[in-house]
Amino acid sequence: MNNAVSLSHSAQYLKKAVPMMVKYRMPVTPINYAIWYCYFQGNKPSLNIELDQVISEHQTCTQSKAKEIFDKHLSDEDLALFQEMSDKFHNTVENIQQDISITLGHSKSFSTSLIDSQNEINSLIDTNSFNDILGCVERLTDESIAMQDSAREFQTKLSVAYNEIKDLKEALNLSKEAADTDPLTGFYNRGKFDSDINDFCREYSEQTTESSLAALIMFDIDHFKRFNDDFGHQKGDEVIKLVAKKVKENLTDKAKVYRYGGEEFCITAYFDTINDLVAFAECIRQEIAKLAIRKKQDVNNKRAISASFGLAMLRPFTKSSVLVERADRALYIAKTHGRNRVEIAPDI
Incomplete structure (x- = not known):
């Protein structure tokens, strides 16, 4: 593997490598990064x-298997790639800081020359001092040209650094987004929910x-199990996608919105009144109830789709675990009362 790559070039591989690790449930370790980096380098x-x-x-690659692949095809030098890219990023920032300092130095020098020249011109009140004035203007011209050259050079360096950092930032944002997103629905996943629900309760x-x-x-x-049993798991996935589409539209x-697990979802939201909360949930429930699915070879065998909803209002200083428990209890009540309905959690 060629280690002599630019930060921008490494970022292109990062954009591809990290999402694959997330997709196949592989931790973002130096070994996993090295084998996927090499994979996309080809x-x-x-x-x-x-x-x-x-x-x-x-559908994954265990740590032991990844180590086996690494030992078979790569070397310890390849393991340093992840650290190398980090070092390149920090070096780029340091170079920007140095360039700024140098350019500021030129700027201060030019400002000093302007002040000195102004003082000199003010002192040249004799009409016979034209040569001295011309000399002063000539020095200012030289200083101005040097300053412009320095500024252009600095602008070029900034442009290169900006593009490289932008590529890396985009790659890291994509990898973070992939880590937080459920691939089937496009909603946030359970891990993101577990993190966000604590912030949701604290901020309120x-x-x-x-x-x-x-x-x-x-x-x-x-x-939902009946869809999988009667129509197959691919149709089950299709049901989840159809429901997700309706939720997004409303x-x-x-x-x-989060995919909490399997066919279960969570929504955190703010409303003006309880009536607005209930109306929001009812709207989504009714839209889902309009959906149906069927087998391709049997147009008459349609199966209606519906969902049950449990609502829990957040009280100040309520723990996230209590809020989840109350919403889950309301969902259970909706199920026991006949499904395809909305229930509000009783206060506990």
Whole structure:
């Protein structure tokens, strides 16, 4: 593997490597990064073949298997790539800082020359001092040209650094987005929910005034197992996608939606009143209830889709675990009362 690559070039591989690790549930370790980096670099076909085979058989690559692939195809020098790119990033920042200092130095020198020249011209009141004035103007011209050259050079360096840092930032943003997103629905995933729900509760508790109502909405698709049993898992995935599409179409700006697990989802949102909260959930429920799915070979065998909803309003200083428990209890009540309905959690 060629280590002599630019930061921008490394970022291109990073854009591809990190999302693959996330997709196949592989931790972002130096070893995993090295084998995926080499995979997309494409200069070791045998590594690509072996990694493809492992992923095809297991839908992941364990740490022990990754180490085995690394030892077979790569070396300790390749393991340094991750650290090298980090070093390059920091070096780029340091170079920018140095260039700024140098350019500021030129700027200060030019400013000093301007002041000195102004003082000199003010002192040249004799009409016979034209030669001295011309000499002063000539020095200023030289200083100005030097300053412009320095500024142009600095602008070029800034442009190169900006592009490289922008590439790296985009790569890291993509990898973070991939790590937080459920690939089937495009919603945030369970890991993101576990992180966000704590912030959701804390931020609401820190509000100086309770000008809005915060709520957690939990819902899941009714009788989802039957879709998988009767239509197959691919149709089950299609059901989840159809429901996700309806939810997206009816989301508000103040709502975040998560795939909590399987056919279960969560929404955190702010509302003006309880009536607004219930109306929001009812709207989504009714839109989902309009959906149906069928087998391709049997146009008459349609199966309606519906979902049950549990709502829990957030009280100040409520722990996230309590809020989730209350929403889950409301969802259970909706299920026991016949499904395809909305229930509000009782206060506990």
